[in-house]
Amino acid sequence: MTELLLPPGLLLVIGALFMPFGIKVRNLLIFVLPVLCLYFIWSAPADYVVTLPFLGFELVPIKITTVGQLFATIFSLMALIGGIFAYKTASTLELSAAFAYAGSAIGVTLSGDLITLFVFWEIMAIGSTLVIWAARYEGAYRASMRYLMVHLLGGLLLMIGIAGHVVQTGSISFTPLALDSIAQYLILAGFLVNAGAPPLSAWIADAYPEASPSGSVFLSAFTTKTAVFTLLIAFPGTWLLIPIGIYMIFYGIIYALLENDMRRILAYSIVNQVGFMITGIGLGTEMALNGAAAHAFVHIIYKGLLLMSAGAVLYRTGKRSCTDLGGLFQTMPWTALLGIIGALAISSFPFTSGFVTKSMIAQTAADQNLIIVWFALAAASAGVFLHAGIKFPWFVFFQKDSGMRPAEAPRNMLVAMGVLAALCIGLGVYPEPLYAILPFAVNYEPYTAAHLVAQFQLLLFAGLAFFVMLPMMKRTLTISLDVDWFYRKLFSVTDRVGYNLLHSFNRGVTNAIQQSWQGFQSTFQASRLSKYHLASSWPTGSMVMWIGVILGGYLLMDIFFK
Amino acid sequence: MSEQNIHWLLRKENIRKLWIGFIIILMLTVLAGFFVHQHESFGIEDSVGFFAWYGFVTCVGMVVFAKLLGFVLKRPENYYDDDTNQGLNENGVEHD
Known part of the structure; x- marks a missing residue:
């Protein structure tokens, strides 16, 4: 195998810088970079580590772990399939930014120390801001600046936390951290900001829907799931994460029910889905952590698919609000069908990918006799079907006839959606390949008669509730305060x-x-000093004099402030 | 638009049939509950049709809760735009 010297994520970051060199180079890089990255991730031997001495610390820019591999794999895949979806319509700025963003997310998942992690963390913030920026209109620019502020704040919390942690322990290694002092709490807070945890959950629904049709596909995949990854490594079994996760689950549902913008509905449901993962991390058993990791993996796929179908609708109609849409299934049948597959997967419908992953988290709650958590998760599963599983396809593709007869999505978009839809169903019917790359051995059988009956009852009656309550869900031209x-x-x-x-x-x-x-x-x-006044006179002597003043100042500081 | 031009899925008689089909499926899932045992270890989940009524009731609850919250939280779409457009230029602040 070829010796890995550079982090595979850096390959994408550097490659992204070459994208502006012509359309052909760009399109080639879109396909080559993620494939190369995948090759490196999987050809590296198990527990492969590269170290690099830096300022008295031993950096670990590459550390291959099973969880890291899992996340790096889905990130690379999403860069590739998102690239296929985007390459005909997206600007070069957006694609370069998206690839640098994806690469730095991969960098985080393969970094073995907190300094490397932090550097990639900040590149992610810049890359994702540029992705939003690439939509090139005033609203997107403003949203991107609000987005950047939130992430710089999160990065700041993280940096202070890391500095404090290093001072206390002398260790920069990125391993499970005990919540001993404020430093570790700050690290936790830094991670949670990127996960969309309260109180700053609003940035997801604020920024993601302002990106271009393809931009929001890229955005949905990386930031929140990188945060899930870091929480999974650093804070498994932290009790505090359970109430945070449950809050996020219901926050996502309630706000999505109030929302009119189709992509903002999906953005709220990202918070909801990440809430499931964070609850799983908080539960902290092997099965729950497997569930959280697996759920992140499949979530990236179906959320990408959902945002692609919304993106295709936006691209063809130029409309983003449910009040303007409806009846599109007639002329965009494939987009509708593939979007519905994504909607079923997010709802954990049996024989889709969500079914085989999310239930691991609920099962843990049951095994540990956490009655309230289990009841909350069951209600939330029904709620997911309500706010994303039915609401999104119903209001966009059915509902009333909007009178619009847009053409079907372009072929490259359909191909990207088709691949993701196939993964949604494929992993649902045959989850073994996914189970095989989870961090712990899987001892879970999703397809029992009892589980199937329970899930069908839960989801179908949630569907009944949706149609019974439809008059109360009439869309209004509003946004919701947050x-x-x-x-x-x-x-x-x-x-x-x-x-x-x-x-x-x-x-x-x-x-x-x-x-x-x-x-x-x-x-x-x-005074006589005036001839040494800087820019107004140029003799060498004046420069020498001022340097003398500066050095003298240093000397004084050294003497008195040591 | 005449009945002929309307997509079959949107015709009144078909919507009625879809409802009937949906209700039959709902009843089947509840019936299937008689033949399996839920064993989450709390007890209540094994009562007949538990997941059916629990899913329905919680969803109705969430919709109602969202509706009520909406009275407090909902604002016109341009709520934030109004403000940002005024910016710092109002009140006669000069830029020097």
């Missing part, structure tokens, strides 16, 4: 008041400073 109200509305009002106050204060202070500065200048110019 925590982002504080930074989008309240702060902007206080900002304006504050700005005016500051401005008058500023004017006063500036005048005072200007006057004293002018006074100082006239005194300075009158």
Whole structure:
């Protein structure tokens, strides 16, 4: 095997920089980079590690673990299939950004120390912001800036946490961390911001639907699932994650029920699905962790598929709201069919991929006699079918006849959706290949008669509830307030008041400073020192003099502040 | 639009048939519950049709809860736009 020296994720990041060199180069790279990356991930021997000394630390830029391999695999696959979906319509900026973003996500999953992880973490924030930016309109730009602020905040929490952790323990290794002090809590908070945990859950539904049709496909795959990966490695079995996960599950359902924008419905359901994974990580048994990892894997596939079908509709109609859509199944039958497959998979319908993964988490809750958690998860499973499984396809493809007769999605989009739909059903019917790459040995049989009957009852009666309650779910031209109200509305009002106050204060202070500065200048110019005044005179002597001043300053600081 | 031009799925008599088919399937899933035993170890899940009524009731509950929350949380679509467009230029703040 070829010796791996660079992290496979870096391959995508560097490769992305070459994408602007012509359309042909770009399209070639879209196919070659993920395939190469997959090759490296799977040809590396088990527990392969590369170390690199850096500033007295032993960095581990590559560490191949089973969980890392699982996430790196699905990230590479998603870069490839997302690339197929996007390459005809997306801008080169978007594709380069998406690949750098995917590459850095892969970098996180294969990094063995906290410093390497942090570097890739920040590249992800930049890459994903550029993906949103690439939609190139004012709303997307504003949303991307709000998105970036949230992620820089998360990155900051993470960095402070890592620094504190290193000071306390002297170790930078990325392994399970005990929540001993505020440092580890800050690391946890940094990870949770990217997972879309409360209180900052709103960024997902705020930013993702503003990206281009293909941009939101890329965005849905990497950030939140990288966070799931890091939580899985660093904080398995942390009790605190169970209530956080359950909150996210119901937050996603309730907000999706209120929402009118089709892609925002799907964005809320990302929070919902990540909530299941975080609950699983909080439960922390081998089966629950397997469930969380497997659920992340299949979720990336069906959420990608759902956002692709929404993206195809947006691309063909230019409409994004349920109130404008409806009846599209007549002229976009394939997009509708493939979207419905994704919707069934997210609802854990039997014989789809969601069925064989999510139930591992609920099963753990039952095994551990956590009655409330189990009842919450059962209600949530029904709720997923309600808010994503039926609501999305119903309002987009059926509902009323909107009168629009758009053409079927372009062929490359259908191919990408077809591959993902095949995976949704394939892994549902034959989950063994997925079970084989999970972190722990799988001792779970999803297809028992009892489980099938329970799931059919739960989902079909949730469906009945949907149609019975349909009059109450009439879409309205509204958005819903969330925590982002504080930074989008309240702060902007206080900002304006504050700005005016500051401005008058500023004017006063500036005048005072200007006057004293002018006074100082006239005194300075009158003195002999004035010929050393910087830009107004150029003799070498003046430079030497100022360097002397700086060095003298250092000397004084060294003496007095040591 | 005449009946002929409407897609078969949208015709009234077919929608009626779909409802009938759906209700039959619902009843079958409940009937199937008599032949299997749920063993999650809490007891209640093994009562007949537990998942059916639990799924239905919780979903109705969630829809109603969302509806009520909507009265508090819903705002016009351009709620945030109004504000951001005004920005710092109002109140006669000059840029120097």
